[in-house]
Amino acid sequence: MIHTRDISYSYDNKQFFNFPDIFCKGGEQMLILGQSGIGKSTLLHILGGLLRPKQGEVMIGDVSTNGLTNAALDRFRGKNIGIIFQRNHFLSSLNVVENLMMTQRLSGTNIDRSAAMNILDRLELKHKYDSKTNDLSEGEKQRVTIARALINKPKLILADEPSSALDDKNCEKVISLLDEQAKAINAALVVVTHDARLKNIIPNQIELS
Amino acid sequence: MNLFRLAWRNVISNPLNLILSVVLFALGIGLINYLLLVNTQLKDKFDKNLADIDMVIGAKGSPLQMILCNMYHIDNPTGNISIKNAKPFLRPNHPLIKRSVPLSLGDSYKSFRIVGTNHSILELYDGQIQNGKLWTGGLEATIGYAAAQEAGLRMGDQFVSSHGFDDELDMTHDHAKFKVVGILKPTGSVLDQLILVPSAAIWEVHDHSAEAMGKEDHDHDHDHDHDHSGHEHHHHDHHEHVHDNTIEDLLSHEDEEITSILVQFKNRTNFQALNMPRNINENTDLQAASPAIEINRLYSMIGVGTEAIRYLAFLIAFVSALSIFISLFKSLRERKYELALMRVSGGTKGGLLFLILAEGVILAIIGYVVGIFLSHLAMSFTGQFMSRAYRYQFEAWNFGKNELILLVLSIALGMIAALIPAIKASSTDIHKTLSGK
Known part of the structure; x- marks a missing residue:
């Protein structure tokens, strides 16, 4: 579950962003829509604990991220938030399953290879477990990214423009996959996008302006 | 899967950078360690062979040559002295x-030196008999451990000496055969490579050869006095006499x-003892030299060369640290998303600091291992060369305190090289990196 109150941000006290309050329960989805430059990424980074808001509060589960020290916030993020970025980046010296295991390790969860293989299986990637991430197709990369966001069973899954590079068919497929997987672990799914196609898929929406 | 393994994977996933850093590091460490190995082993040999000898008396010439020849057996004699003068x-x-x-x-046999002397030489080097007995008279020979091993001489074997210190000259005294009557225990000193025979045996052997070769040989000696000093002959008259190798017997043959x-x-x-070499040099036809002084002179001569190589080694070590620094620094740019991603996944700043430091240390340790291996390999070649050229035995594959110190230094060097990249990595602004700002 995620809940924000009165969050705002400013770059160098010049560009001011005031964001609407967001509320999304576990197992539900929310779409945050907005054009470029309106502060979508900034909001996503605040929700994901990558950036601290100048004002306001972000509650994830029953924890306010304001009260966490930087190192504690790193740990909290690792355990409770899964983020899918617009571009797919991996630890390129590791293979697919090792990337997932490293994600477990970095969050402080115990390394569980069978859980990692399980998720790969659910995302039809099991046969690619020992591939180098650079050798994957774009579609496979995106699914590994999704697997990585899910591996620690987070309370919140954030997706930044997950569909921007996809055609209509794959767009729908990926969103429903995300939705399905988020529901399976009862996580709140927040998708930030400018992609109008998603309006028809996720009914719960907020438009930034 | 942990940060250290990730560091290892990162290091080996870039083979070209790896090779460059490792080769440079290995060269630096290897060169330093090789110098240390050669230095300690040479010093060890020289010190052991000093054997508390305070003075060497011989024919006039180069005092260093005299010391090297008579104590270390690696140079030719400066000439001979008459017993009358030496008395x-x-x-x-x-x-x-x-x-x-x-x-x-x-004389020599298979380039092991034959030394005519009495039993007092054993006391210098703590020589003890392992098999058989000590040489006493006639053409008896008691041989050092290494000489026995490498020349393949066993108890009861007979051999002919060859003139000079080189077998290839084919100047053998084939009329007189030495017989091995004893083999000494290994001492780790120059004694191991000597063939000990009675002093009189040398005269006897040369007596015959002088006779056989006739007058020509004597002229030859006089013409090329110093150059051929290694082949100096002991010319003397005939004696039908049984030598018992005592000092009295020696002194009676003036x-x-x-x-x-x-x-x-x-x-x-003692003041008089200290002045003795100078007195001998000034007042007699003999030459006296102090081994400690001459060897120190030798060290200082070699020292200039080793000093230069040492600076070169430190320079290479510095360059290798620089190459680790550059390779890590460059990789940071390529890996900035990866590093940001690690932070997103829960990695702390300290974790990233550790990761990059670990990469530097891993590079340094690989370089260290390769360098130490190379230095010992070089040492074993040096040892082979030294053993062929001077019959000196070197131990190439023993590891000492120096290696441990170098390991600590290498780790420190790897860490220092990685420190700035590590700090930069840990202070990456993830928000800026991920939003492409």
Whole structure:
């Protein structure tokens, strides 16, 4: 579950962003829509604990991220938030399953290879477990990214423009996959996008302006 | 899967950078360690062979050459001295001299030196008999451990000596055969590579050869006095006489020659003893030299070269640290998303700092291992060369305290090289990096 109150941000006290309050329960989805430059990424980074808001509060589960020290916030993020970025980046010296295991390790969860293989299986990637991430197709990369966001069973899954590079068919497929997987672990799914196609898929929406 | 393994994977996933850093690092560490190995082993050998000898007396020439020839057996003799001249220093009951060992050099077997001397030489090097007995008279030979091993001589074997220190000259004294009557225990000193025979045996062998070769050989010797000093002959008259190899027997043959005398003083800080070499040099036809002084002179001569190589090694070590620094720094740019991603996944700043430091240390340790291996490999080649050229045995594959110190230094160097990249990595602004700002 995620809940924000009165969050705002400013770059160098010049560009001011005031964001609407967001509320999304576990197992539900929310779409945050907005054009470029309106502060979508900034909001996503605040929700994901990558950036601290100048004002306001972000509650994830029953924890306010304001009260966490930087190192504690790193740990909290690792355990409770899964983020899918617009571009797919991996630890390129590791293979697919090792990337997932490293994600477990970095969050402080115990390394569980069978859980990692399980998720790969659910995302039809099991046969690619020992591939180098650079050798994957774009579609496979995106699914590994999704697997990585899910591996620690987070309370919140954030997706930044997950569909921007996809055609209509794959767009729908990926969103429903995300939705399905988020529901399976009862996580709140927040998708930030400018992609109008998603309006028809996720009914719960907020438009930034 | 942990940060250290990730660091390892990161290091090996970039083979070209890896090779460059490792090769440079290995060169630096290897060169330093090789110098240390050669230095300690040479010093060890030289110190062991000093054997508390305070003075060497021989024919006039280069004092260093005389020391190298008579104590270390790696150079040719400066010439011979007559027993008549040497007599005062060989006399028992000399007020200043505790022990004096007469040496007669000039022959060899399979490039192991044959030394005509008496049993007092054993006391210099703590020589003990392992098999058989000590040489006493006639053509008996008691041989050092390494000489026995490498020349393949066993108890009861007979061999002919060849003139000079080189087998290839094919100048053998084939009329006189030495017989191995004893083999010594290994001492780790130069004694191991010597073939010990009675002083008189050298005269006898050369007596016959002089006769066989006729007058020509003598002329030859006089013409090329110094160049051929290694092949110096002991010319003398015939004696039908049984030698018992005692000092009295030696002293009674005033017309014969020996090569040198190794002297230990009763009290080496005694004023008269300290002045003795100078007195000998100024007042007699003999030459006296102090091994400690000559060897120090040698060290200081070699020292200039090793000093230069040492600076070169440190320069390479610095460049190799620089290459680790550059390779890590460059990789940060390529890996900035990866590093940001690690932070997103829960990695702390400290974790990233550790990761990059670990990469630097891993590079340094690989370089260290390769360098140490190379240095010992080089040492084993050096050892082979030294053993061929000088019959000196070197231990190539023993590891010592220096290696441990170098390991600590390498780790420190790797860390220092990685420190700035590590700090930069840990202070990456993830928000800026991920939003492409």
